[in-house]
Amino acid sequence: xxxxxxxxxxxxxxxxxxxxxxxxxxxxxxxxxxxxxxxxxxxxxxxxxxxxxxxxxxxxxxxxxxxxxxxxxxxxxxxxxxxxxxxxxxxxxxxxxxxxxxxxxxxxxxxxxxxxxxxxxxxxxxxxxxxxxxxxxxxxxxxxxxxxxxxxxxxxxxxxxxxxxxxxxxxxxxxxxxxxxxxxxxxxxxxxxxxxxxxxxxxxxxxxxxxxxxxxxxxxxxxxxxxxxxxxxxxxxxxxxxxxxxxxxxxxxxxxxxxxxxxxxxxxxxxxxxxxxxxxxxxxxxxxxxxxxxxxxxxxxxxxxxxxxx
Numbered sequence: 001x002x003x004x005x006x007x008x009x010x011x012x013x014x015x016x017x018x019x020x021x022x023x024x025x026x027x028x029x030x031x032x033x034x035x036x037x038x039x040x041x042x043x044x045x046x047x048x049x050x051x052x053x054x055x056x057x058x059x060x061x062x063x064x065x066x067x068x069x070x071x072x073x074x075x076x077x078x079x080x081x082x083x084x085x086x087x088x089x090x091x092x093x094x095x096x097x098x099x100x101x102x103x104x105x106x107x108x109x110x111x112x113x114x115x116x117x118x119x120x121x122x123x124x125x126x127x128x129x130x131x132x133x134x135x136x137x138x139x140x141x142x143x144x145x146x147x148x149x150x151x152x153x154x155x156x157x158x159x160x161x162x163x164x165x166x167x168x169x170x171x172x173x174x175x176x177x178x179x180x181x182x183x184x185x186x187x188x189x190x191x192x193x194x195x196x197x198x199x200x201x202x203x204x205x206x207x208x209x210x211x212x213x214x215x216x217x218x219x220x221x222x223x224x225x226x227x228x229x230x231x232x233x234x235x236x237x238x239x240x241x242x243x244x245x246x247x248x249x250x251x252x253x254x255x256x257x258x259x260x261x262x263x264x265x266x267x268x269x270x271x272x273x274x275x276x277x278x279x280x281x282x283x284x285x286x287x288x289x290x291x292x293x294x295x296x297x298x299x300x301x302x303x304x305x306x307x308x309x310x
Contacts, residue, residue, distance in 0.1 A: 001206050001213050002198045004220045008187045015223060016183060017055050020048050020190070022219050030212045036200050037193040044189045047182060054179040063167035066300055070160040071119070074126060077153040081146065082107050088144055099140035106132060119164060123157060130154045162286045163300070166277055233261060235272055235291035236299050243303035248282045253305050257289055271295050282307045 008016060027034040027041060034041060085107065088100035110129045114122045133141050133150050141150060201209045241258035254276055259266040266272055272289045279285035282305045289299040 001201060001210060003194045003213055004217045004224075006220050006224060008183070008190065011223060013055050013179060013183075016186075017048070017051050019219065019223055020051065020186065023190070023216065024048060026212060026216055032208050033197060033212045036209075037196050040189060040193050040196075044186070044193065047186045047189065051179070051182055051186060054182060063163055063170060063298070066163045067119070067160070067167060070156065070163050071122075073156040074122075074153065074160060077149065077156045078107070078111075078126075081149040081153065084146065084149060085144065096143055099143045103133070103137055103140050103144070103146070106137060119160075123160060123164070126153065126157045130157065158284065159302075162278055162284075166286070166288060232291065232294055232296040234297040235259075235261065235266070235289060235295045236297040237261060238266065238289070238299055240289065240299060240301045243287075243301060246285075246303060246305045248305050248307045251280075252276065253279045253285060253303075255287075255303060257287065257301060259289055259299075261295075266295070279305065281305070 011019065024045065082104070085100050085103050088096055089104060091097045091100065106129070110125055114125045117125065130150060130153055133146070141147060197209055197213070201213070206213070238259050238261040241260075243255050243257060246253040246255055256268060257274065259272060268274065269292070271293055272291055272295060275288045275290070277286045277288070279287075284302055285305055286300060286302050289301065291297050
């Protein structure tokens with residue numbers, strides 16, 4: 001009763017990783033079998049953890065879509081502000097018309113500066129624009145009652161900054177090892193472990209290995225037929241319940257989200273993990289819910305931290 005041979009190179013990256021995860025789970029369920037290959041499993045587990053990072057990295061940043069939406073929010077804020085200011089340029093009150101003309105000249109200068117600029121350069125220009133409108137042009141802004149528009153643009157920029165930082169943190173943590181090279185190492189370790197388990201059964205009988213081999217062979221047969229595994233559910237489609245306002249206590253605020261998908265409640269560390277950003281002081285903080293196990297992808301949520309109860 002031997003383990004079925006499988007051409008590992010024919011498996012797609014995601015399928016390869018899923019099969020190795022199944023093998024890890026079986027080792028947990030059958031410690032006597034794991035003991036047979038115990039010296040090899042430590043290195044094997046480390047390689048599978050790295051493979052998870054590399055497979056995820058190949059799909060690109062999960063924050064790209066969020067960054068694009070945040071940038072669109074900034075653009076809408078600027079377009080809306082421009083339209084309102086432009087409507088006052090020919091106002092019958094000359095003071096208001098003059099104020100509108102002055103602000104419009106500043107906005108035109110801003111738009112000229114950001115043409116073909118990077119995200120970072122555009123962010124810097126927006127911050128300068130907001131500062132100018134709140135200081136140099138404060139009187140003109142007050143005349144036209146534009147404070148709400150300025151606050152919206154500032155909030156849009158703050159949201160963009162938070163997501164941009166998260167994206168950069170994600171990119172900085174990506175491993176440099178090539179997946180193809182890692183898969184070769186994993187496959188060599190896998191084949192060595194399977195040979196040892198088969199040899200143990202032949203020499204000592206199959207009492208210890210029989211159930212393990214039967215279960216793993218069933219999985220191998222599935223992968224040979226399909227070359228893939230049941231697709232993971234995307235946690236970006238999940239719903240995160242509104243997070244209550246947090247009171248600043250001097251340390252980081254780490255509220256736990258209530259996450260559901262298709263009316264099913266998901267569980268922390270089994271189905272997802274949570275990371276936080278900008279949660280060390282009062283203000284608007286963000287959390288990233290990242291799928292685990294049967295779930296993939298990311299979902300963002302924000303919450304407020306106050307220095308005292310509202």
